[in-house]
Amino acid sequence: EMAQAIAQNFEAIGLKVNLKVLEWSVYAGELLPSGEPDPVYFLGLGAPFTGEQELYYVHPDYSLNYTRWNNADFNSLYDKLTNSLDEKERQDLMNKLQAIVMDDCPWVPLWHQVDFYGASKKIKWEARADERIDATEASYIS
Structure with missing residues (x-):
């Protein structure tokens, strides 16, 4: 549905x-192994990490960075990020x-999906950042 809406907007212009x-x-x-996907494509991304992995998706060294985007300031800061263990510095x-x-x-970011979960108050469980539900991580509260 999202791709169809975008296609209609492109056709309108x-x-x-x-x-x-x-x-x-x-x-x-x-398409990906060819190294030349279509000039416009729609993908969803997600990762269970702190943000470093998602930022790597646009790094010039990432093999699937088909945007070919390259920014010297970004690259320099990313190198600092990968070498830092200080949480405050990493967040900055x-x-x-x-x-x-x-x-x-x-x-072009289109939306950020927010997930909502519901569970009984008798279940001890916390939602994961990667949206996976592992029932072994839940426990019953008596």
């Missing part, structure tokens, strides 16, 4: 659109890196 909705296995198995660096990405906009 005179761009010809050939919308192809592919299963991830087809996209990852055919990630905030700066995210600001650079948002200003240069190698990707």
